[in-house]
Amino acid sequence: IPIFLSETPRLFDENILPLDAALIQVSPPDKHGYCSLGTSVEITRAAVRNAKKIFAQINRNMPRVHGDTFVHMNKIDAYVEYDEPLVEVDYSKEISDIDRIIGKRVAELVDDGSTLQLGIGTIPDCVLKSLEDHKDLSIASEMISDGVVSLMEKGVVTNRYKTFHPGATTCTFILGTRKVYDFVNDNPNVLVLDIGITNDPAQIRRNPKMCAINAAIEVDLTGQVCADSIGTMHYSGVGGQIDFMRGAALSEKGKAILVIPSQTSKGISRIVSTVSFYIYS
Template identity: 60%
Template sequence: MRPPIHYSSPEEALSVVQSGHRVFIHGSAQTPSFMMKHLAAQAHRLRNVELVNITVYGDMVVDKPEYAGHFSINSLFVSASIRDAVREGRADYVPVFLSEIPELFKQGILPIDVAIVHVSVPDQHGYCSLGVSVDIARSAVNTARFVIAQVNPNVPRTHGDGMVHVTRFSAMVYCEDPLHESVYGGAISEQELKIGEYIATLIDDRSTLQLGIGSIPDAVLKCLYNHKDLGIHTEMFSDGVIDLVEADIINNKYKHIHPNKSVTGFALGTQRLYNYVNDNPAFAFLDIDYVNETSVIRRNPKMVAINSAVEIDLTGQVCADSIGTYQYSGIGGQMDFMRGAALSEGGKPIIALPAQTNKGISRIVPFLKQGAGVVTTRGHIHYVVTEYGVAYLYGKNLRQRAHALINIAHPDDREALDRACHERFKVFPGW
């Protein structure tokens, strides 16, 4: 029998938050915006409360200048909601592999006093689901001293590691807010679709896919309708997988681990996606320290990791988290999967990016911008794809890499890159 459920007011629930506490905030589609507004209203009694999170959506409220001294954000992945706060010095960023964030909680490096999570309504046994964002939230719930649940009938019940019994919650607050949504497939450019076509030629039947965030992964999915028997083992996915699942192109038949299931840490998309994964046993939402563990990823043969970048230099260094010193995102799981795919039998780690920015600036550069972060090192790089083709860098020396990358740069940028290549390596790319 389900235990009796008592819902608290937001003010009553948040009374456990005290000055000096570290508070975990659930992320992505599950960002608990309702509770964030009420947490901001508690500012008058709180000082130096540190908020820890990965990607968050919606208005965080507490990141505004007037809350300085009351709240600070220590983000493990910078998203649009808090970029200005980081840029202006009102928030901080921790560079860390997504797979290792749970260890920060478990080892007490970032001990969590309070976790605020956004969950489904309890089932007949008293279990709530972490919905479409299990990722690092599972470990936060396991290790926090207090857990506050924002309970919402709009949160889907997903299968996997996301079940939390109501007895784990210090307080439960009811709301009926819609989940945060994000649309990727509708914004695919001609260049991104061409990139998708090139990547599709690299994907063999019976491959297992990891898809990073953004429109390029959705462009790839649109180009896979002639493929057969694909699998999913990824840190996240969006709406693009649905049609391929329904067409039996993604069926997970030939995965070595978790066959017949699409494995992920979180999902982010539209309400169609949230409805689709609701109580759907074909999807397993698992703890990110398992999903993104390299030794797990490599166990699936033909593992294909598809990730994007801000820029790449002529030696193969990949910046994916910043624009110079401007912190745009985070390390995330790119290296977890780039390495896992490289170690997989027949695996292919792929970096995909348009040859130029929207302002016509080359993304293939002689040197990364001053202050840029290297996410994927030149020792880990294999395939690089732009709308002008595929460069295979693994096993190539620096001069050969420069030649291969210049060949897939925008034609308008190749002459300048040729000169930079000659200046650095004392030879023109056609050597």
């Protein structure tokens, strides 16, 4: 879809893509009848706003997360109670020595008092592990994972200087292991918000020293970057990298940082004269 990820809620809000039904997964209702969308708000919030019918799976393994997550049982047309484990991702088992070196180098670029957005993958996780000696960091990200937990518990992340929801870590979805899912459960210091808000460059740029740290697949000498595809093959879906890179570049003393190993595991250069039209691994 030729669209910025921050604009996707408009497809539903403006009826460009009409929704007959939304299938959602939620936490059990609280004593007031409110369920939580839990770990994943992103465009689901817009779907709930606009769908003619809402069908829910109530899963006791879904954490009750604060923010723009709550859906009252009266809004749900039909539901099924079915408990199953949430999807877990653990990149710590895949980290290489090169990833650790890059993580340390990137951490050196982050000033105390910065607001961070980190993408998904081994290198962003290594960056988080290398930030434990920093002070007064903030998180205003598209996603958070396990690495954010230890920084918040150790007082490295205070969310003191951010202007977008100061005092709270903000994101639009959470992906990691049970460690982060348990941490965010009923934690008022973590807010999960609509992606049209978290990924809006106008909101992102409000944070001084905004650092957007994202991984890429390939970069060429003209500055073109491949992050979603490998040649003609889509490697990932439409992401928020561009939203945050733009917002960080516009932020006062902000930094837009792309991280990439110089070679693939097969020794093929990721730094090329022109971005590839072929597929490699």
